[in-house]
Amino acid sequence: MSGAPALIEVEGLTKRFELRDPGLFGRSRGAVHALTDVDLRIERGETLAVVGESGCGKSTLAKCLAQLHAPTAGAVRFEGEDIFRAPAPARKAIRRRVQMVFQDPFGSLNPRMTAAEIIAEPLLIHRTGDASERSRRTAETASRVGLRAGDLGRYPHEFSGGQRQRIAIARAAILEPDLIIADEPLSALDVSVQSQILNLFMDLRRQSGLTYVFISHDLGAVRHIADRIAVLYSGRIVEAGPAETLFAGSRHPYTQSLIEAVPRPGAGKRLQWKTLGGDPPSAIDPPGGCAFHPRCPKVQEICRGERPRPAIQPDSGPGHASACHFAEELNGT
Amino acid sequence: MSSPAAAETAQPDILSVEGLTVAFETDDGPLTVVDGVSFGLQAGRTTGMVGESGSGKSVSALALLGLLPPNGRVAAGRAMYRGADLLALPADRLRPLRGDRIAMIFQEPMTALNPVFSIGDQIAEVLQIHQRLPRGEAWERAVGMLRRVGIPDPATRALAYPHQLSGGMRQRAVIAMALACGPDILIADEATTALDATVQAQILELMTDLQRQYGMAVLFISHDLGVVSALADDVVVLYAGRVMECAPASAFFGRPMHPYSQGMLETLPSLTPPGHDLPTIPGTPPDLARLPGGCRFAPRCPRAAEDCRAAEPPLTETRAGSRAACIRPGPDWDPAEDPT
Ligand SMILES: Nc1ncnc2c1ncn2[C@@H]1O[C@H](COP(=O)(O)OP(=O)(O)OP(=O)(O)O)[C@@H](O)[C@H]1O
Numbered sequence: 001m002s003g004a005p006a007l008i009e010v011e012g013l014t015k016r017f018e019l020r021d022p023g024l025f026g027r028s029r030g031a032v033h034a035l036t037d038v039d040l041r042i043e044r045g046e047t048l049a050v051v052g053e054s055g056c057g058k059s060t061l062a063k064c065l066a067q068l069h070a071p072t073a074g075a076v077r078f079e080g081e082d083i084f085r086a087p088a089p090a091r092k093a094i095r096r097r098v099q100m101v102f103q104d105p106f107g108s109l110n111p112r113m114t115a116a117e118i119i120a121e122p123l124l125i126h127r128t129g130d131a132s133e134r135s136r137r138t139a140e141t142a143s144r145v146g147l148r149a150g151d152l153g154r155y156p157h158e159f160s161g162g163q164r165q166r167i168a169i170a171r172a173a174i175l176e177p178d179l180i181i182a183d184e185p186l187s188a189l190d191v192s193v194q195s196q197i198l199n200l201f202m203d204l205r206r207q208s209g210l211t212y213v214f215i216s217h218d219l220g221a222v223r224h225i226a227d228r229i230a231v232l233y234s235g236r237i238v239e240a241g242p243a244e245t246l247f248a249g250s251r252h253p254y255t256q257s258l259i260e261a262v263p264r265p266g267a268g269k270r271l272q273w274k275t276l277g278g279d280p281p282s283a284i285d286p287p288g289g290c291a292f293h294p295r296c297p298k299v300q301e302i303c304r305g306e307r308p309r310p311a312i313q314p315d316s317g318p319g320h321a322s323a324c325h326f327a328e329e330l331n332g333t
Numbered sequence: 334m335s336s337p338a339a340a341e342t343a344q345p346d347i348l349s350v351e352g353l354t355v356a357f358e359t360d361d362g363p364l365t366v367v368d369g370v371s372f373g374l375q376a377g378r379t380t381g382m383v384g385e386s387g388s389g390k391s392v393s394a395l396a397l398l399g400l401l402p403p404n405g406r407v408a409a410g411r412a413m414y415r416g417a418d419l420l421a422l423p424a425d426r427l428r429p430l431r432g433d434r435i436a437m438i439f440q441e442p443m444t445a446l447n448p449v450f451s452i453g454d455q456i457a458e459v460l461q462i463h464q465r466l467p468r469g470e471a472w473e474r475a476v477g478m479l480r481r482v483g484i485p486d487p488a489t490r491a492l493a494y495p496h497q498l499s500g501g502m503r504q505r506a507v508i509a510m511a512l513a514c515g516p517d518i519l520i521a522d523e524a525t526t527a528l529d530a531t532v533q534a535q536i537l538e539l540m541t542d543l544q545r546q547y548g549m550a551v552l553f554i555s556h557d558l559g560v561v562s563a564l565a566d567d568v569v570v571l572y573a574g575r576v577m578e579c580a581p582a583s584a585f586f587g588r589p590m591h592p593y594s595q596g597m598l599e600t601l602p603s604l605t606p607p608g609h610d611l612p613t614i615p616g617t618p619p620d621l622a623r624l625p626g627g628c629r630f631a632p633r634c635p636r637a638a639e640d641c642r643a644a645e646p647p648l649t650e651t652r653a654g655s656r657a658a659c660i661r662p663g664p665d666w667d668p669a670e671d672p673t
Pocket residue numbers: 157158159160161162163188190357358359366384385386387388389390391392393402404405440556
């Protein structure tokens with residue numbers, strides 16, 4: 001690894017949401033521990049997938065990277081600059097270079113703007129190009145994501161769910177940012193469109209060296225695009241490493257359960273993929289020790305009392321870390 | 334429980350959709366986006382509806398519930414439910430059915446949730462209106478439903494506003510609301526696609542349970558063929574607003590008859606080794622305003638020939654219980670591997 005700063009470096013990132021009853025002096029009902037002590041490095045040009053179950057903190061992490069949430073503690077550095085301590089103009093410049101595709105493509109598109117206006121809006125916000133340049137780039141970006149030029153005058157509700165997601169992707173891509181954070185960009189899309197969009201993401205990266213953070217609840221869906229995978233559980237990273245290393249030799253029982261949970265189509269009826277038993281952890285009162293211990297098939301006494309720290313697995317692929325007391329013994333699935 | 338074979342033959346439809354046709358008024362004139370769609374739903378059974386983005390799945394569902402946007406209208410068809418045609422029912426007779434006897438889970442959860450009320454309030458309200466439960470009991474039931482859809486700390490989370498929940502939790506809140514009244518018919522539009530496998534399995538089990546308990550009929554709209562194969566008894570395939578194939582799930586996944594169905598099954602990412610570009614069905618769905626003559630799949634069909642462009646092929650029985658809209662139907666399977 002060179003001494004140059006990573007495109008993004010996250011250190012000790014923690015985000016809590018205070019739960020209060022309505023009103024100025026509403027009673028506190030504790031806090032949601034959405035993210036706790038997350039460390040992460042994203043190198044330029046790579047695709048990092050962040051995976052984990054519903055509620056584990058994926059969108060919160062994405063929003064902290066995109067400056068939409070201020071962290072409770074910790075730092076996010078963009079090319080070495082701490083974005084939450086940087087002066088306003090620097091923050092705005094970084095915001096332009098980091099674009100996000102939101103999880104809910106309907107809620108994030110303004111219903112009173114046409115598709116063309118939505119796609120072009122970032123150019124206006126960041127004062128880029130004149131009118132003819134803007135319309136040329138809008139048309140070009142729209143066609144890259146597979147939207148028909150004749151449809152661009154229509155409003156979001158006139159498009160199907162998958163078409164709306166394409167609009168959102170075009171909007172994120174139009175500024176040619178350094179980093180695109182895509183929060184579940186595929187789950188609203190049907191399989192053939194999913195493949196087209198994945199191929200599109202890969203093309204964009206080949207052409208312009210884009211960096212991606214790809215958020216997904218589905219490990220199988222990111223296998224094709226991710227260089228590295230970070231697995232979140234209960235607001236913490238429990239395993240991270242090169243995608244193929246994780247698939248071939250995960251060293252964390254939670255990741256292993258995700259790999260087994262990838263559903264496969266078959267001829268028979270009824271649920272036929274293996275899923276994790278037990279209940280997802282409370283985010284208000286997370287389990288002590290290893291947060292995964294109430295559901296872990298490999299749990300031992302130490303797991304209940306002592307939290308395992310993420311540890312590099314030197315005998316595995318480079319950059320492979322796992323937060324499990326028994327990581328070394330968990331060779332492969 | 335009767336044997337599956339008996340159920341397959343004896344079950345009358347609880348909802349019978351015939352020739353559903355929906356048109357939108359657009360700047361370029363009327364656009365038919367759902368064109369003569371027919372299928373039936375049976376108590377205790379699940380029908381999977383699949384098809385590419387824009388094929389008309391959501392519009393079909395919205396039409397059944399009288400929820401089309403203002404520029405859309407039902408141009409033809411019937412949807413018979415307990416002796417009444419849902420498509421002809423006046424709004425004041427359809428409204429009490431909606432959310433009670435016929436429930437829908439919308440593709441975008443935020444459209445079904447009110448941002449200024451807690452999710453507990455919203456679920457409890459449904460129960461107060463339709464089941465006439467007193468407030469306290471409705472609230473208890475709402476918390477219970479949130480627990481059943483796998484939301485941790487349900488009693489605290491019931492107090493949360495939609496924006497305070499994660500995307501998957503919002504989706505589950507909407508599912509809890511739809512299932513709260515124990516409907517006869519559930520229309521689930523991409524209800525579980527935003528959910529991880531574990532939560533998804535939990536929801537599907539809950540749906541299957543309710544199905545067994547109350548004989549709920551489910552229309553499960555999804556582009557996730559893996560889930561459809563695990564859940565559905567029957568499959569309806571839409572392409573550009575028309576039914577291409579309609580078959581028992583085992584037949585569809587084992588030996589699809591329509592070239593489009595075959596193409597869909599071949600694009601599954603799980604069949605492609607990593608690092609390779611994923612296969613896609615070449616071409617794109619047709620522009621509905623400029624449909625090709627004849628079979629609308631012809632421009633993308635590997636089997637297309639001159640006669641395909643002559644007339645739109647009707648849905649025809651290809652084998653017992655299966656129908657396909659193709660003049661050259663048939664599975665592209667290796668006869669040596671055919672178990673029958
Ligand atoms: N209000 C509207 N005005 C005009 N066209 C519309 C309107 N609503 C939907 N459409 C068009 O109707 C077609 C069918 O849309 P629908 O939402 O049913 O697709 P879908 O099969 O549900 O797709 P997806 O998988 O992406 O959700 C699309 O071409 C869409 O653009």
